[in-house]
Amino acid sequence: MKMALIVPGLPHPLLCPERNEGWQRIRDGFAAAREELFAAKPDVLIIYSTMWPSIVGHQIQAHPNPEWVHVDELFHDLGSIPYRFCVDQAFAHAWCGAATARGLSAREVAYDGFPVDTGSVVALKLLTPENEIPACIVSSNIYSDRAESVVLAKAALDALEKEGKTAAAVVVSTLSNRLFTDFIEPGEDRIHSLKDDEWNRKILEFLADGRLEDVSQLSREIHRQVRVRKVVNFKPMWWLSGVMGGHNRFSGKVHAYEALHGAGGAVVTLTPSDAGVGDKEYDEEDVEVFGGDRGVLIAQGTPAAMPLPGAGAPPSAPARASVPATAPVTASPGGIIRTKTAPDPVGAYPHARRAGNLLFLSGIGPRTPGTNEVPGGPVRDAGGHQEEYDVAAQTRQVIENMSAVLAASGATLADLIDITVFLIDMERDFADFNAVYREHFEGIQATRTTIEIDALPTPIAVEFKAIAHLEPA
Amino acid sequence: MRTGEIVAGALAPHPPHLVYADNPPQNEPTAECGWETLRWGYQRFRKDLADRDIDVIVVYTPHWQTYIGTHFLGVPHLQSVSVDPIFPNLFRFHYELDVDVRLAKDIHDRARDGGIVTKMMENPDFRVDYGTIVSCHLTRPEWDIPIVSISSNRSAAYYSIEVMQEQAAVIGRATRDAVLASGKKAVLLASNSLSHRHFTTEGELPEDMTREHIYHHGQYLWDMRLIELMREGRSRELIDIMPEFIEQAVSEADGGGLTWLISALDYPEYAAEIYAYGTVIGTGNVVAGWHPGRAAGVAQ
Numbered sequence: 001m002k003m004a005l006i007v008p009g010l011p012h013p014l015l016c017p018e019r020n021e022g023w024q025r026i027r028d029g030f031a032a033a034r035e036e037l038f039a040a041k042p043d044v045l046i047i048y049s050t051m052w053p054s055i056v057g058h059q060i061q062a063h064p065n066p067e068w069v070h071v072d073e074l075f076h077d078l079g080s081i082p083y084r085f086c087v088d089q090a091f092a093h094a095w096c097g098a099a100t101a102r103g104l105s106a107r108e109v110a111y112d113g114f115p116v117d118t119g120s121v122v123a124l125k126l127l128t129p130e131n132e133i134p135a136c137i138v139s140s141n142i143y144s145d146r147a148e149s150v151v152l153a154k155a156a157l158d159a160l161e162k163e164g165k166t167a168a169a170v171v172v173s174t175l176s177n178r179l180f181t182d183f184i185e186p187g188e189d190r191i192h193s194l195k196d197d198e199w200n201r202k203i204l205e206f207l208a209d210g211r212l213e214d215v216s217q218l219s220r221e222i223h224r225q226v227r228v229r230k231v232v233n234f235k236p237m238w239w240l241s242g243v244m245g246g247h248n249r250f251s252g253k254v255h256a257y258e259a260l261h262g263a264g265g266a267v268v269t270l271t272p273s274d275a276g277v278g279d280k281e282y283d284e285e286d287v288e289v290f291g292g293d294r295g296v297l298i299a300q301g302t303p304a305a306m307p308l309p310g311a312g313a314p315p316s317a318p319a320r321a322s323v324p325a326t327a328p329v330t331a332s333p334g335g336i337i338r339t340k341t342a343p344d345p346v347g348a349y350p351h352a353r354r355a356g357n358l359l360f361l362s363g364i365g366p367r368t369p370g371t372n373e374v375p376g377g378p379v380r381d382a383g384g385h386q387e388e389y390d391v392a393a394q395t396r397q398v399i400e401n402m403s404a405v406l407a408a409s410g411a412t413l414a415d416l417i418d419i420t421v422f423l424i425d426m427e428r429d430f431a432d433f434n435a436v437y438r439e440h441f442e443g444i445q446a447t448r449t450t451i452e453i454d455a456l457p458t459p460i461a462v463e464f465k466a467i468a469h470l471e472p473a
Numbered sequence: 474m475r476t477g478e479i480v481a482g483a484l485a486p487h488p489p490h491l492v493y494a495d496n497p498p499q500n501e502p503t504a505e506c507g508w509e510t511l512r513w514g515y516q517r518f519r520k521d522l523a524d525r526d527i528d529v530i531v532v533y534t535p536h537w538q539t540y541i542g543t544h545f546l547g548v549p550h551l552q553s554v555s556v557d558p559i560f561p562n563l564f565r566f567h568y569e570l571d572v573d574v575r576l577a578k579d580i581h582d583r584a585r586d587g588g589i590v591t592k593m594m595e596n597p598d599f600r601v602d603y604g605t606i607v608s609c610h611l612t613r614p615e616w617d618i619p620i621v622s623i624s625s626n627r628s629a630a631y632y633s634i635e636v637m638q639e640q641a642a643v644i645g646r647a648t649r650d651a652v653l654a655s656g657k658k659a660v661l662l663a664s665n666s667l668s669h670r671h672f673t674t675e676g677e678l679p680e681d682m683t684r685e686h687i688y689h690h691g692q693y694l695w696d697m698r699l700i701e702l703m704r705e706g707r708s709r710e711l712i713d714i715m716p717e718f719i720e721q722a723v724s725e726a727d728g729g730g731l732t733w734l735i736s737a738l739d740y741p742e743y744a745a746e747i748y749a750y751g752t753v754i755g756t757g758n759v760v761a762g763w764h765p766g767r768a769a770g771v772a773q
Contacts, residue, residue, distance in 0.1 A: 073537055139558075
C-alpha cells in the first residue's frame with residue numbers, strides 16, 4: 001500500500017467552493033493530496049465509501065466505466081455532476097473472490113446506470129479528474145462491525161498480492177457527521193458544536209502523528225461522541241487501518257479541516273514511515289477470517305435465528321414465545337444429509353446423519369467443493385512425492401467445509417459438542433492447526449481429541465470428525 | 474371547485490423484490506416467481522381502487538433520505554432508470570412519471586407553515602428513489618396518474634423517534650389539508666415495511682422461497698401487534714406504541730411514513746383492510762389499506 005487518504009464526501013467543495021472559503025480550502029486540500037497521490041504512483045485507488053450502504057454483504061463496483069449525471073439526494077440544488085470513471089475490473093474481481101474466501105459475503109456490481117454514491121463521485125472527481133488512476137469502490141454494509149471491516153481490508157490486500165499491484169486506499173467520510181438540520185447561508189457554516197470540533201481536532205492530532213491504528217481502536221468511542229447514529233458504528237477507520245497493515249507507523253498530513261454544513265470534513269494523507277510514534281499494545285484484536293458474528297452469514301440454507309439485540313416481545317405477547325437457538329433440521333429419510341456445498345465424499349457415506357438430537361459428521365477434509373483443490377497445497381503430488389503445504393490454510397478450509405455440512409443440516413459450528421482431529425504430522429503441524437482452531441472454537445468449547453495418523457485417503461494433512469447437538473426436530 | 478378527497482391510504486412497502494417477481498416490461502431482470510402473498514395483496518388493493526376516480530398518488534418514501542428538512546419532487550416530468558443501490562441484481566427499472574407539482578408545492582407550503590423545514594426538488598437530472606417507484610408501480614402499474622413524492626427527513630437519527638413522529642404528523646396534516654383544498658381525489662402511500670432487520674446473505678436464486686422467513690420471532694410478534702391495531706381501527710394506540718415498536722423491531726417506520734399516513738387519514742377509528750403480510754429478505758411487510766369512504770358508508 002503506497003498511502004492512505006481520508007476525504008469528505010459532501011459535494012460542496014466540488015460544486016460550489018467559491019461560496020465559502022472553508023469549502024475552497026477543502027478543495028485545495030484535495031489538490032494537495034492529489035499531488036502526493038500522483039507522486040506515489042499507485043496502480044489502483046481503492047475507495048471505501050460510507051455513503052454507499054449495502055445490506056447483502058459488501059458490494060464492489062466492477063463496471064469498467066460507470067457513467068451518469070449524478071444529483072445528490074440532499075444537496076440537489078447545488079447542481080448536477082456528470083461523470084465517467086475508470087474502474088479496475090480485474091482488481092474488483094480479485095477482491096470479491098478474496099473477500100469470499102475469508103468468509104465474507106461479497107459481490108461485484110457492473111450495471112449500466114448503477115448509482116455511484118455522492119462521496120465516491122466527489123472523491124474521484126477531485127482526486128483523479130482525468131481518471132489518471134483506475135479505481136475500485138466498495139460499499140459499507142449497514143450491519144457490519146469491526147471484524148467484518150478488518151477482514152474486508154485484508155481481502156483487499158490479498159487481491160493486491162494476487163494481482164501484483166500497488167494501491168492507495170481512500171476513505172470517504174466526514175469526522176463528526178452532524179449536519180445542521182436547517183438550511184444555512186454558506187457564510188454561516190461552522191462545525192456544529194464545540195464538542196464535535198474538539199473531537200475532530202483530537203482525531204486529526206492522532207492522524208498527523210501517523211497514529212492510524214490508534215484512531216481505529218477509538219472508532220467506537222468516536223462514534224458515540226461525534227457521530228449521528230445512522231449506522232451501527234464508525235467503520236471506515238477499521239477498514240483503513242486494516243488495509244494499511246494495522247499499525248501507527250505513518251507520516252501524517254492534514255491538508256484541510258473545515259465545516260461542511262456543520263459536519264467536520266478533513267483531507268488527510270498518511271504515508272508509511274518509520275518516523276511515526278510506533279506501536280504499543282492494542283485493546284482490540286486482529287482478525288483474519290470472518291466467521292459470521294450474526295450466525296446468518298454461516299448458513300446456506302436456513303439462516304439461524306439469532307437473538308435480535310434489544311428485540312423483545314410486545315406487551316401482550318405470550319410468555320412462551322421464545323426463539324429456538326437453532327433452526328429446525330430438515331433431512332432426508334433416515335436423517336441422511338448430503339450437500340453440494342461441501343466436497344464430495346470419497347466413499348459410500350453421507351456428509352452427515354442425524355439420530356435423535358445428535359448429528360454425526362463424517363470425516364471432513366480441506367478439499368474445495370467442486371474443484372477438489374487443496375488450499376495451502378496438497379501434501380504430495382500425483383507421483384506421490386512430498387510437497388510443502390500450509391496446514392493453517394487446510395484447517396481453515398476444513399472448518400469452512402464443516403460449516404457447509406452443518407448449514408445443510410440446519411446447524412452451525414456453535415452446535416458442535418465433540419470434535420476429533422486427525423493430523424498426519426503432529427510435530428510439524430500442531431501449533432499452526434491449533435491457532436486456526438482457536439479462532440473458531442474458543443467460544444464454542446466443544447470437547448476435542450487430536451490424533452496423529454500415518455495418512456489420509458487424499459493428499460491432505462488434516463481431517464475433522466465431529467458430533468453436533470441439535471434442537472428437537 | 475369540488476372538495477378534495479383522500480380516496481384511500483395504504484401502507485405500501487417497497488421491496489424491489491416484488492417488482493422483480495412481477496416481471497414488468499420496465500424492469501431489466503426477470504424472475505421465475507416469488508413473494509406471491511405480498512404481490513397478490515397488492516393485486517387486491519389495486520382491485521379495490523379499480524372503480525375509483527383517482528387524480529393523484531401521494532407517496533412518503535423512506536428511501537429519499539434528506540437529513541436537512543423534508544423535500545418534495547418539484548419537476549413536472551421525470552424519466553430515467555432506477556437502479557437499486559442495494560439490490561441492483563433485482564431492480565433496474567425504466568420509469569417515466571408525471572409529478573403534480575402544484576399539489577406538492579401546496580403540501581410543502583403548509584408543512585413549512587406548520588414549522589417543518591421544507592424544500593422543493595427542482596433539479597431535472599434528479600433520479601427518483603426506488604421506494605417511490607416500487608410503491609407507486611405496485612399500486613398503479615399503468616403509471617397514468619401523477620404523483621407527489623415526499624422525502625423522509627431522518628429526524629429520528631438526529632433527535633428521537635418522538636420528534637420524528639411529531640414532524641411526520643405535521644406533514645400528514647399538511648397533506649390532508651392540501652388534498653382537501655385541491656379538489657382532487659388522492660391515494661396516499663406510506664412506502665415502508667414494518668420490522669426491518671434483513672438477512673445479510675442472498676441465495677443464488679433470489680426468489681428461492683425456501684430461504685424466506687422473518688429474521689426473528691420477536692419481530693413477527695411486533696408486526697402482528699401492529700397489524701392487530703390496524704385491523705381494530707386503533708390508530709391512536711398504534712401511534713402511541715410506535716416508538717417502542719420502531720426500537721424493538723428495527724422498524725422502517727422510523728422514517729415517519731406510517732405516522733404521516735395515520736395523521737393524513739385523521740387517525741382512523743375504522744378497520745384497515747389487511748391485504749397481505751409477508752417477509753422479504755427477513756423484513757416484515759404488510760399491505761394494508763384504509764378506505765375512508767367505505768368506512769363512512771359512501772357508495773363506491
